[in-house]
Amino acid sequence: MVESLAKRSLRKVTPYAADSKIKGIPLDANENRNLAFKLNDKIAEAIMALDISRYPDPEAKVLKKKIAADNWINEECVIVGSGSDQLILMMIQAFINEGDKIVTPAPTFSMYGISNGIAGGETIQVDMGEFFSFDFYKFIKRVNKEEPKLIFISNPNNPTGGMVDREHIIKLLENFKGIVVIDEAYYEFSGRTVMDLVPYYPKLVVLRTLSKAYGLAGARVGYGVASKEIIGILKKVKPPYNLSVLDQQAAIICLQNKEIFQPSIEEILEERLWLTKALGSFPGVEVFNSYGNFLLIRLKGAKELYNYLQSKGIFIRHFNEGGSLANCLRVTVGTKEENRAFIGSLKEWMNTLK
Ligand code: PMP
Secondary structure: HHHHHOHHHHOOOOOOOOOOOOOOEEEEOOOOOOHHHHHHHHHHHHHHHOOOOOOOOOOHHHHHHHHHHHHOOHHHHHEEHHHHHHHHHHHHHHHHOOEEEEEEEOOOOOOOHHHHHHHEEEEEEEEEEOOOOOOOOHHHHHHHOOOOEEEEEOOOOOOOEEEEEEEHHHHHHHHHOOOEEOOHHHHHHOOOOOHHHHHHHOOEEEEEOOOOEEEOOOOOOOOEEEOOHHHHHHHHHOOOOOHHHHHHHHHHHHOHHHHHHHHHHHHHHHHHHHHHHHHHHOOOOOOOOOOOOEEEEEEEOHHHHHHHHHHEEEOOOEEOHHHHOOOOOEEEOOOOHHHHHHHHHHHHHHHHHH
16 A cells, blocks of 8 residues: 555645635635736736746845845845745754644644644644633743744734734743744734844744735745744755746735735725624624634534535635634635625525524
8 A cells, every 4th residue: 555655644644625716706715816916917027038948046036135125134034935834844844853842822724733744743732712812821831841842823823813912922932942933924914023023033933925915825935034043944954946936026026016015905904894893793603803814703503604605606714623613714804895795695694594
């Protein structure tokens, strides 16, 4: 059997599950589809000028320079990945031996556990409880007991939407011997960051992505900011040409035109408020406060609602994990029309229950 030839650690690994859909309203992957297409012409023009027969710049120097300048950070403190997914994997490859531990709040983004599982690491999940609020003292107590190599915190947290306070991150950095990874995939929606702390804490890693606010999920570009020492270690595991010339070019154009995204980010924040109120007005629907471009809700019959919406061409996220995410659904804040279509279908479904 081929299976017996695979790495032992893979026996416990379940592949990342994501729907691939072509039609309909995709409110399942926290993308921002409001504006990125406006750059298509510029990206296409830049791509036409590329010599695709040559390998891409393995260092992605132009892109890194732009990221460094935008974030007031030294270029040597930046690394880029094929999505921040790849940077998570690189963190694990670089720091986790079989049996080493990582600690995360739970529930959180599944790729921390999946990547760690591939390496044979142990993932310790600190349950945030029924209302998904981060209890710093519970968390630090567990960290002290388990002595992990890495801590991963999605901030804002996917899928619950909550945030860990800056003071608590600083306390972690000052009291914990390992590396603290703060995944700021949704930073542009929360406006809260710890990137400015990188020069002061050599064991802090901040991850960002262009897949969310900057609408570039299809190109696969993420970046990490950390001390030169950490970046030096990550370079050892980085695949040589991890960002194609196309990815690099699209990302550069995107960052050079950052200002066009601002109105769409503001619209998403307004729509998040509208959706929070609209969802909260339904009896039996619990809505969790979110700092991202998505909302987590809990209600009886979540799976049935998910199926109903799908039959109407509206795709949201349902979690099979059970446990604390039982009866929960995550919906991306889409365009005005999409959000109204979603609420309209939710109303229809509620009416079928009467
Ligand atoms: N981190 C978090 C918290 C996410 O939600 C996601 C996307 N689902 C990622 C990282 C990965 O994003 P990407 O690989 O597209 O940069």
